Amino acid sequence: MKTKWAASPYLVWMVIFIVVPILLVCYYSLTVPAETGREFSLANFHRFLEPVYMKVLFRSVKLAVIATAICFVVGYPLAYILARSNFQYKNILVMLLVVPMWMNFLLRTYAWLTILERNGILNALLTWLGLPRVNILYTESAVVLGMVYNFLPFMVLPIFSVLSKIDHSIIEAAEDLGANSLTVFRRIIFPLSLPGVISGITMVFMPAVTTFVISRLLGGGQFTLIGNLIEQQFLYVGDWGFGSAISLVMMILIMLSMAVMSRFAGEERGLGLW
Amino acid sequence: MVRFFKKCYVSIIFAFLYAPILVLTLYSFNDSRSRGNWGGFTLRWYSELFQNRQILSSLYNTVMIAVLSAVIATVIGTAAAIGLHALQGYKRKVVMNLTYIPVINPDIVTGISLMLLFVFSNLKLGFLTMLLAHITFNIPYVILSVLPKLKQLDSNLYEAALDLGATPWYAFRHVILPEIMPGVVTGLLLAFTLSIDDFVISFFTTGSGVANLSITVYSMARLGINPTINAVSTLMFLSVLILLIVVNLRTNKDNPKRGRVNEKQAYNRSRRFSTARSRIHEHAR
Numbered sequence: 001m002k003t004k005w006a007a008s009p010y011l012v013w014m015v016i017f018i019v020v021p022i023l024l025v026c027y028y029s030l031t032v033p034a035e036t037g038r039e040f041s042l043a044n045f046h047r048f049l050e051p052v053y054m055k056v057l058f059r060s061v062k063l064a065v066i067a068t069a070i071c072f073v074v075g076y077p078l079a080y081i082l083a084r085s086n087f088q089y090k091n092i093l094v095m096l097l098v099v100p101m102w103m104n105f106l107l108r109t110y111a112w113l114t115i116l117e118r119n120g121i122l123n124a125l126l127t128w129l130g131l132p133r134v135n136i137l138y139t140e141s142a143v144v145l146g147m148v149y150n151f152l153p154f155m156v157l158p159i160f161s162v163l164s165k166i167d168h169s170i171i172e173a174a175e176d177l178g179a180n181s182l183t184v185f186r187r188i189i190f191p192l193s194l195p196g197v198i199s200g201i202t203m204v205f206m207p208a209v210t211t212f213v214i215s216r217l218l219g220g221g222q223f224t225l226i227g228n229l230i231e232q233q234f235l236y237v238g239d240w241g242f243g244s245a246i247s248l249v250m251m252i253l254i255m256l257s258m259a260v261m262s263r264f265a266g267e268e269r270g271l272g273l274w
Numbered sequence: 275m276v277r278f279f280k281k282c283y284v285s286i287i288f289a290f291l292y293a294p295i296l297v298l299t300l301y302s303f304n305d306s307r308s309r310g311n312w313g314g315f316t317l318r319w320y321s322e323l324f325q326n327r328q329i330l331s332s333l334y335n336t337v338m339i340a341v342l343s344a345v346i347a348t349v350i351g352t353a354a355a356i357g358l359h360a361l362q363g364y365k366r367k368v369v370m371n372l373t374y375i376p377v378i379n380p381d382i383v384t385g386i387s388l389m390l391l392f393v394f395s396n397l398k399l400g401f402l403t404m405l406l407a408h409i410t411f412n413i414p415y416v417i418l419s420v421l422p423k424l425k426q427l428d429s430n431l432y433e434a435a436l437d438l439g440a441t442p443w444y445a446f447r448h449v450i451l452p453e454i455m456p457g458v459v460t461g462l463l464l465a466f467t468l469s470i471d472d473f474v475i476s477f478f479t480t481g482s483g484v485a486n487l488s489i490t491v492y493s494m495a496r497l498g499i500n501p502t503i504n505a506v507s508t509l510m511f512l513s514v515l516i517l518l519i520v521v522n523l524r525t526n527k528d529n530p531k532r533g534r535v536n537e538k539q540a541y542n543r544s545r546r547f548s549t550a551r552s553r554i555h556e557h558a559r
Contacts, residue, residue, distance in 0.1 A: 007357020010350050010413065011369070017410040018375055021387035024394055078287050081280045093284065100291050102514045106473050106488050107507040110495045111294030114301060114504075121297060149290070210380035213473065217495055227382050234386055234478070244390070247383045258378055 025251075028244035044245035053229065053246075060226040063140060063215075064208035067147035068155075071204045072197070074148070075155035079196075080189075082156075083163035094160065097153050109146050109217050116142055116218070138220035146214040147204075154203035162196030163189070202261045206254060226250060295511065302504035319505040329506060332490040335401065336470060339486065343408035344465040350409070351416025351465075352458050356450070358417065359424040376411045377418075384411060385478030392479060399481025407479040408469045415468060416461035423457035470514070 029045070031038035047053070082093055100108065115121045116137040123133045136142050166189065174184050212227030224232075226246065233243030302320070306313025323329055358369060376384050388410065392403045427450065435445035451458075473488035480489065487510065494500050 003356050003360045005357065006353040007361065007369070010354030010357070010417075013350060013410070013413065014369070014372055017388065017391070017406065018372055021384075021391040022375070024390040025383070025387045028390065074287065077283060081284055085277070085280060087284075093288075096288060097291070099515070100295060102467075103295060103507070103511045104471055104473070104488055104491070106491050106495075107298065107503075107510065108294055110491060110503065110507070111298045113495065114297055115294060149294070152287075152291070206380065210382055212382060213492070217492075227380075230382055230386065234389065240390065243386060247386055251379055251383050254380060255378065 025244045025248055028240045029248045032241055038241075044241045045249070047242055048245055048249065056224050056229050057226055059223065060209050063144055063147065063223075063225065064205050067144050067151065067208045068201055068205045070144070070148050071152050071155040072201065075152055075200065076159055076197070079156045079159035079163055083160050094157075097156060101153055105150055106213060106217075108150060109214055112142070112146055112149065112218060113137065116145075137218065138222060140219070140223060142218040143215050143223055143225075146218040147208045147211065150214065151204040151208055154207075155200040158199040158203065159193055159196040162193045166192050198261055202258065206258075210250065210254075298504050299508045299511075301501065302508045304501065307501065319501045320509075323502050323505045323509075326502060328485075328490060329487075329502070332485045332487045335404075335484060336486040336488075339401075339405050339408050339476075340466050340469040343405055343412050343469045344462050347409045347412035347465045348416050348458060348462045351413045351461060352420050352454070354413065355417045355420035355424060355454075355457075356446075359421065373414045373417055377414050381472075381474035382478070385475040388475070389478045399479065400484045401480075404476050404480045404484065404486070407475050408472065411472070411475060412465035412468060415464045416458075419461035419464060420454055420457040423454040427453050467514070 028038075030040060030042070032041040032043050081087075082090060082097075087093065113120075117123075118135060118137070120137075126133055136145070170192075171184055171188060174188050179187065209225075210227050212225060212231050215221075215223050215225045215228055221228075230243050230246050230250075233239045233246070237243075303315050303317070304312055305316035305318060358366060361369065385407075388403075388407045389399070392399055392406075397403055431449050431453075432445055435449045436442065440448070471488075472486075473492065476486050477489055477492070480486075485493070487506065491503055491506065494503055
């Protein structure tokens with residue numbers, strides 16, 4: 001088929017809107033304002049190494065790791081139950097897992113504000129039960145809660161899809177050979193579900209580490225994460241060079257970890273995403 | 275006993291997932307500004323919503339941009355997929371890898387890089403720049419939904435049509451397009467929902483007072499809790515829900531007519547998974 005030309009509008013579009021913007025990010029990150037225009041400098045990257053910013057990076061990674069761990073611990077059993085037991089409405093349950101994601105994630109995060117407020121529903125419920133009130137809104141716990149809430153389905157769905165594809169005869173074979181259910185899980189089911197676990201971890205960790213909305217709404221702006229730092233540099237401080245440098249570092253880190261993860265998960269097509 | 279625990283576990287997680295949505299819906303009918311108490315049933319927030327110019331104009335922007343960007347991205351993306359399908363070797367590899375960039379890049383990086391481009395090229399940030407940004411992040415998803423369909427296509431079909439005297443355009447419309455249509459429709463829907471849902475990229479590529487619903491909600495939420503937002507979110511959730519149910523029913527109704535039961539099932543399943551996948555991707559980017 002001589003249809004290569006059909007891609008040409010896209011190629012032009014791609015160069016203008018994908019390649020050039022990335023080059024601009026590189027350009028701004030590698031230059032600082034000078035008397036005439038901008039001049040080459042590594043100052044932006046150097047500045048990122050300052051303790052203040054390293055602390056922000058550390059906090060972002062810490063919160064994202066905690067959220068990913070909780071998602072895994074809570075999500076794996078759920079995926080396992082959905083995939084391996086014979087619930088009557090299994091397919092509907094899987095659909096129901098996806099439905100909340102149809103709602104704008106900003107609105108879902110905003111909803112937690114209503115629940116966690118000082119005079120919100122959670123405290124009304126706790127008072128009614130005679131329990132002490134909690135004030136977790138605008139704390140790190142609220143930020144982690146928001147991350148877990150938003151990204152939990154991303155952990156459950158890939159694990160579910162891998163688990164439901166496992167050939168049942170393998171499990172039967174293991175049982176016939178005398179393995180008890182714990183051994184079957186440890187030696188067969190869990191190793192076979194690893195690709196799903198890895199894509200689940202990727203899909204939770206990546207958005208969690210780069211978010212700036214959850215930390216702003218549920219953390220009340222007290223917890224600057226790496227995403228908030230970028231937002232500040234571009235919208236409030238106006239230091240595009242520094243903002244670009246942080247973005248570039250983040251982009252490279254994410255591309256690298258994606259590449260490693262997809263190699264690890266043994267998926268070939270694309271970056272293991274599709 | 276084990277079954278009972280399993281049921282409990284599943285119920286608790288689903289309660290956790292649905293609690294916020296339920297709360298929002300409930301409080302959109304609450305005749306009281308404070309959260310802790312119930313002041314009776316009211317439709318006040320809904321009527322206030324339809325008098326709110328800011329919300330109405332952002333609703334208009336959201337829908338306009340979603341429709342325009344989905345349609346344009348589908349046209350460019352489908353053409354691109356056909357062209358890419360014919361491309362071989364390292365050229366294809368380079369283009370495919372570049373295509374993946376907006377898919378895997380964090381939204382915030384895509385957003386600021388496009389913002390740099392628009393500012394650099396002296397484009398005034400507003401409706402146009404937001405539209406261009408949405409088309410840009412939609413095209414890869416269209417390409418990625420159409421390419422698998424092209425792979426399944428027998429390339430001899432096109433040649434045969436040409437041999438029988440069809441012009442390339444006629445052969446495309448009557449031979450290729452019907453075969454890849456499911457992928458094109460999936461791409462279009464994907465693009466539409468991604469665009470409706472986007473906040474981060476829009477946030478960085480808009481300006482001069484042009485906002486979509488997400489941006490409006492964000493700025494309202496930062497000022498404090500406003501019951502009108504509950505009404506907006508309830509309506510948005512309901513409309514997306516209805517849209518998706520209608521789409522699903524339509525595909526269920528359309529296919530049996532053609533009597534291709536197995537294909538229908540496969541198609542529905544892939545559609546459903548691609549919706550799930552799309553959500554995953556949107557956040558994995």
